[in-house]
Amino acid sequence: MPVCADGHLSQSIDYCDVCGSALDGAPAPDQAGLRLCPSCATPTSGRFCEVCGHDSALPAPPQAAPVEHRGADPTVLRTPGPDEVHATDSAAPVWVARVFADRDFYVRVRARKGPDAERVDFPDFYPERRIVLRGNQFLIGKRSASQGIVPEIDLGIAPVDIGVSRAHAMIQVDPGGGLTITDLGSTNGTSLDGADAPIAPQVAVALRDGSRIHVGGWTTIAIGTGP
Structure with missing residues (x-):
């Protein structure tokens, strides 16, 4: 299990789970990356969203209109x-x-x-x-x-x-x-x-x-x- 410069044990191998600092010797990142679930906007890489269960093989659900922030054009x-x-x-x-x-x-x-x-x-x-x-x-x-x-x-x-x-x-x-x-x-x-x-x-x-x-x-x- 990796140990960061502050002595924290981390399950992750690139950034410390406790303090967020970068860990030495991290492997090259997976260039596949993530996509945004069309239903709940959570990053996901599989067919089924881990948060809402949306099946990416199905059509995306209707999206609500964006909220206008104060001062926005x-x-x-x-x-x-x-x-x-x-x-x-x-x-x-x-x-x-x-x-x-x-x-x-x-x-x-x-x-x-x-x-x-x-x-x-x-x-x-x-x-x-x-x-x-x-x-x-x-x-x-x-x-x-x-x-x-x-x-x-x-x-x-x-x-x-x-x-x-x-x-x-x-x-x-x-x-x-x-x-x-x-x-x-x-x-x-x-x-x-x-x-x-x-x-x-x-x-x-x-x-x-x-x-x-x-x-x-x-x-x-x-x-x-x-x-």
């Missing part, structure tokens, strides 16, 4: 008609996620004493990263070879924010080219635009150009359009 929620699809696709924006260590968010987390607040330390150095969002859905979390989790926005790169869950949240592109964010039942929740209250888990919330997604103990992901 209402045009993000509009679904184009059949005659607009081609024109909308050709003019769809290119979304970019900017990941950085946010001290203001860290101070708020410590003040509200979340589940991992006392164990989270703000990093001395954390280079800002820009990730171009190409595709239809983007998992936010930590790469895990043992669990087959390969996030498009991988927050398991050192220094690691131990408040981030392995499968924390999912960004998805809606039919109109806008984005939504869904918390996947993470331990510490997901909040937006400086709000203290987290968004409801398993509910898609609309994002806009300039939205800030707060996860873990100090990580902020700013969403914007770019070349």
